[in-house]
Amino acid sequence: MKSRPACQDHCRGLSRSKIKLLLKLPSYARGSEYFWFFSILLSIPLVLLIILPLGRMITTPEIADLIFTIKEKTVQEALGRSLFTALMATLMAILFGTPLAYILARKSFKGKNIIEGLVDLPIMIPHPVIGIAILSLFGRNTLPGKLLAMFNVEIMGSLTGIVMVLTFVGAPFYVNTVKSGFENIPVRLENASRSLGAGMGATFFRVTFPMVWRHMILGAVMCTARAISEFGAVVIVAYHPMTAPVLIYERFTAYGLKYSQCVAFWLIIISLLLFITLRLLSRERRDR
Amino acid sequence: MITLSDVCLDLPTFSLKHIDLSIPTNDFFAVLGPTGSGKSLLLEAIMGLMPITSGTISIGDKDINALSPERRNMGIVYQDFALFPHMTVKQNILYGVRYHDLSPSSVSKRFDLLVDQMNLSHLLARYPGTLSGGEKQRTALARALILDPGILLLDEPLSALDPMLQDDLKHLLKSLHQEFSTTFVMVSHNFSDVLFLASNGAIIKDGTIEQTGTIKELFEQPNSPFTARFTGMKNIYTLPAASPALAAMVQNNGNRPRAEHGHMALRPEEILTDNRGARDTCCAMEGVVTRLISRGFFYDVVIQMDTVELTAQWTRHDVLVKQIQPGRRIPFFVPFSSIHTF
Numbered sequence: 279m280k281s282r283p284a285c286q287d288h289c290r291g292l293s294r295s296k297i298k299l300l301l302k303l304p305s306y307a308r309g310s311e312y313f314w315f316f317s318i319l320l321s322i323p324l325v326l327l328i329i330l331p332l333g334r335m336i337t338t339p340e341i342a343d344l345i346f347t348i349k350e351k352t353v354q355e356a357l358g359r360s361l362f363t364a365l366m367a368t369l370m371a372i373l374f375g376t377p378l379a380y381i382l383a384r385k386s387f388k389g390k391n392i393i394e395g396l397v398d399l400p401i402m403i404p405h406p407v408i409g410i411a412i413l414s415l416f417g418r419n420t421l422p423g424k425l426l427a428m429f430n431v432e433i434m435g436s437l438t439g440i441v442m443v444l445t446f447v448g449a450p451f452y453v454n455t456v457k458s459g460f461e462n463i464p465v466r467l468e469n470a471s472r473s474l475g476a477g478m479g480a481t482f483f484r485v486t487f488p489m490v491w492r493h494m495i496l497g498a499v500m501c502t503a504r505a506i507s508e509f510g511a512v513v514i515v516a517y518h519p520m521t522a523p524v525l526i527y528e529r530f531t532a533y534g535l536k537y538s539q540c541v542a543f544w545l546i547i548i549s550l551l552l553f554i555t556l557r558l559l560s561r562e563r564r565d566r
Numbered sequence: 567m568i569t570l571s572d573v574c575l576d577l578p579t580f581s582l583k584h585i586d587l588s589i590p591t592n593d594f595f596a597v598l599g600p601t602g603s604g605k606s607l608l609l610e611a612i613m614g615l616m617p618i619t620s621g622t623i624s625i626g627d628k629d630i631n632a633l634s635p636e637r638r639n640m641g642i643v644y645q646d647f648a649l650f651p652h653m654t655v656k657q658n659i660l661y662g663v664r665y666h667d668l669s670p671s672s673v674s675k676r677f678d679l680l681v682d683q684m685n686l687s688h689l690l691a692r693y694p695g696t697l698s699g700g701e702k703q704r705t706a707l708a709r710a711l712i713l714d715p716g717i718l719l720l721d722e723p724l725s726a727l728d729p730m731l732q733d734d735l736k737h738l739l740k741s742l743h744q745e746f747s748t749t750f751v752m753v754s755h756n757f758s759d760v761l762f763l764a765s766n767g768a769i770i771k772d773g774t775i776e777q778t779g780t781i782k783e784l785f786e787q788p789n790s791p792f793t794a795r796f797t798g799m800k801n802i803y804t805l806p807a808a809s810p811a812l813a814a815m816v817q818n819n820g821n822r823p824r825a826e827h828g829h830m831a832l833r834p835e836e837i838l839t840d841n842r843g844a845r846d847t848c849c850a851m852e853g854v855v856t857r858l859i860s861r862g863f864f865y866d867v868v869i870q871m872d873t874v875e876l877t878a879q880w881t882r883h884d885v886l887v888k889q890i891q892p893g894r895r896i897p898f899f900v901p902f903s904s905i906h907t908f
Contacts, residue, residue, distance in 0.1 A: 386578075469615045470648035470706075472635040474662025474713065484661075488652045 332546065339540045347540035353525065357544055360522035361552070363437060364505035367444035371452035371501045372494065379453045380482075383460030401450050408446055409514025412439070439515040447508050448501035455500060459493025460486070495560035499553050506549055567591055568612065568717060568749065573621030575611050582608060582773045585621070589751060589766070594743050596764035596781065597753040598796065604773040605753035606645075609719045612751065613642050625716070636665065638717075641710030645722040647702040649694035649709075656690040659709045666713050673712065680708040683745075684738070700731040704738070711746060720752040724759055736762055757797050761785065769793050789908050794831045800866075800877045801832040805907065809874040815849045815905060827907040834866065836904035837878035839888055839896075848899035855894050858885065865890075869898065 339347075347353050382394060400408060416423045416433035423433065433439040463486060471481040509523035517524060522545045530538035568589040575582040582604050589595045599605045610616040612623060614635040623630055630638055649658050659680070663673050681687050684704040694702055703723060710718055723739065724732045740763055743750050754760050760767055761781060768778040769792070777789045788794035791802050805828055807813040816830060841848040853871035865885045867878045878898060880890070890896060 464646070464648065466644050466646065466648040467650060469610070469613070469635070470642060470644060471650070471661070472615065473613055473640060473642040473719075474709065475636045475665030476662065477634070477636055480665070485650055 335539050336543055336546065339536070339543055343536075343540050344543055348544055352520070353522075353541055353544065356520045356522045356525040356541070357548060359437070359440075359519055360506050360545065361548060363440045363444055363521060364448070364502045366437075366441045367448050367505040368452070368498050368501045370441065370445040371449040372498060375449050375453040375497075376456060376494070379456040380460055380486075382453070383457045384465070397450050397453050399450075400447050405447060405508065405510030406514055409443060409511035412443055412446065412511070412515055416442075433515065435516045435518055437516075437519065440512055440519075440521060443511045443515050444505035444508055447511055448505040451500035451504050452494075452497035455497030456490065456493050459490040459497075462493075463489050492560045495556055499556045502556075503549065503553065506545070567626060568751070569622075569624045570612070571622045571624075573611065573623060574619045575607065575616060576619045577607075577616075580604060580607065580773060582611065582618075585775055587768055587775065587778065589749060592747055592749055593766055594740075594750045594752070594764045596760040596767035597751065597770055598755065598757060598760055598767055598784075599753070599770035600755055600796070603770045605755075605770050606721050607773075608770065609642065609721050609751065609753050612717075613640055613719055614638050615642075639715055640717040640719060641713060641715035642719040642721065643703075643706045643710050643723055645726050647694070647699075647706040647726070649697075649702055649705055651694050654691055654693055655686060655697070655705050658694065658705055659686075659712055661709060662713050668713070676712050676714070680712055683742075684708050698731075699727045700735065703727060703731075703735060707738075707742065711742065711748070714746070715748060717749045717751060720750060722754055723752065724754070724756070732759075739763055757785075769796060786906070787908070788831070788906065791829055791831075794829070794906070794908070798833065798835075799831040799906070800834045803830050803874065804828060805830055809872050811851060811853075811871045812874060815851070815900060816907070829908055831906045831908070832876065832900060833904055833906075834877045834879035836901060837876070838899040838901070839878075839880055839884050839890075841899040848901050849905075850897060850899055852895060852897050855890055855892050855896060857892060858890070869896070 378397070382390065382397075413434060414420070416426060416439070418424075418427065418434060426433065431438055433442060467485055467489075468481050471485045472478070476484060507523060508521075509527060512521055513524055513527070520528065522541060526538045526541045526545065529541055568587075570585050570587040573582060573585040580602075585608065597605045597608060607616060611618050614630070614633060618631065625638075650661065653661065659677065660673075681690070684707065686701070686704055686708060689697060689701055689705070694705070697705065703726075707723075720739070724735055727735060736759060739750070739752075743763075750763075752760070752764065764781050766779070767781050767784055769776040769784060771792055777784060777793045779787075784793065785797050788797055788799065794802050803809070803812055805816070807816055807830065812830065838848065841850070851871060853869035853876065855867055856870045856875065857866075857868040859866040859868070861879075864879055864881050867880055867885065867890060869876050869878060884890070888896070
């Protein structure tokens with residue numbers, strides 16, 4: 279009996295034209311073809327897992343329902359609140375996270391690993407725990423809570439509380455991204471700037487910032503994304519005023535899947551528009 | 567005059583130890599050392615970018631320890647050029663102007679002069695990412711020199727360039743030093759670059775200065791086997807010489823070693839195939855060629871001379887004409903002035 283070439287066994291499952299192409303390739307090239315083929319094959323399930331449910335959710339609601347939903351004041355307010363609080367949280371992360379990221383990127387000191395671990399902590403712990411932790415510190419019966427109350431600052435059930443929670447969950451994404459951006463900039467560029475007479479501040483704004491702002495945008499996108507989608511921690515600190523994820527949850531538990539899908543649709547669309555805009559803004563020029 | 571007195575700098579993994587240096591004003595001074603010897607760190611300490619642990623750095627009578635880098639009136643040009651990638655060549659060159667009290671007319675005059683001298687006029691609108699290594703280096707030099715720094719620190723300025731560009735830049739550096747009244751302090755691991763450029767220098771090893779002096783002194787009178795090896799000597803032997811041939815060489819040499827001398831060394835390029843035209847009395851020696859190592863235009867000829875091996879560097883022409891081959895016994899000559907003892 280005539281034995282089949284060894285390669286044909288490997289190539290089972292490939293199309294006939296693909297097999298012909300592979301047989302013509304030298305062995306090292308065939309190895310590389312297999313590598314890419316199996317890499318793509320293994321990537322598909324994950325891509326489908328993301329696309330299919332989201333696609334289904336976006337395409338299921340009827341246009342009339344979507345229009346009706348977006349006209350609802352409660353929905354508009356919840357979406358606006360989500361957007362506003364997420365952007366405020368991102369602003370906080372930029373304001374306080376940029377210096378922290380710079381210090382972590384540029385300085386070596388005792389306890390640096392602990393600080394880095396603390397920055398990562400919100401990524402790891404369950405989000406309702408974050409809400410509980412914030413309430414246990416700033417609740418109405420605690421000393422910091424009472425101090426804030428003296429200045430009419432309320433954490434529980436307020437926008438301030440939501441922004442605080444969202445900063446907590448989103449900032450690590452910002453700090454880590456910007457830190458790696460700072461690490462990518464050679465210290466020598468900053469040294470050269472200082473040798474030319476610029477102080478630390480001028481060096482930061484004229485040399486470091488123009489080279490790191492794309493990382494800052496990327497970090498801001500990730501922080502906003504994390505913040506806008508936060509539910510677990512927000513629901514503990516502020517069920518009311520409602521953010522979009524809390525409203526989606528409420529609609530789901532009170533009215534069912536169909537009603538929550540319409541709000542979710544608009545949340546996804548707004549998030550997508552925001553992120554695409556930011557990404558376009560941070561595109562690199564190709565003439566440098 | 568830049569003076570470093572007992573300067574120490576401690577890092578977790580490396581330290582500069584008790585550095586004493588005097589660099590004359592307007593000198594071209596070289597700090598020489600192998601990779602990892604601390605020469606770039608020394609430059610950054612002079613610049614103020616790395617805070618020293620103890621000691622004093624002064625310019626003239628003025629202690630500059632407490633001055634921040636931007637106030638030391640020094641420029642630095644790095645091996646990798648450190649050009650700002652988001653700025654054009656022109657913006658790079660003019661970067662520091664706003665921080666110095668310079669009149670617009672003097673800046674403009676100096677800018678035109680440097681752009682012309684560095685041949686940068688056609689590159690002014692380009693970004694560093696689109697420049698060649700030589701163009702980047704010229705931009706970095708112009709950026710530093712436009713501010714008329716009292717001291718220009720050069721961190722291995724030639725090592726990132728290909729050999730042809732290195733030659734051009736060496737000539738450029740030399741002419742810039744002659745034209746601008748600036749002290750140049752260059753660190754390098756290449757002694758031949760330094761021979762061409764510098765007038766004084768220091769050899770650094772593991773964060774410690776091994777020897778200072780004029781470049782001629784470093785080249786001709788090394789004070790340790792390390793300096794000797796670093797300045798290109800290959801034949802280094804301990805004294806008293808174990809080999810009868812070496813002992814004879816030392817005995818016949820008018821310039822006999824002093825009691826404290828523990829080593830003798832011969833430069834391979836100073837060993838001659840014949841003594842015609844030699845500038846000094848020569849020791850006539852003999853040995854058997856054991857190896858020929860081609861270095862392109864010349865050969866390293868390894869000769870076994872009684873109990874020791876010796877390397878001579880001879881031209882390809884000499885090797886071919888005198889039919890020098892492994893196994894052949896050949897005569898050779900060592901001028902007395904080439905026998906270094908330390």
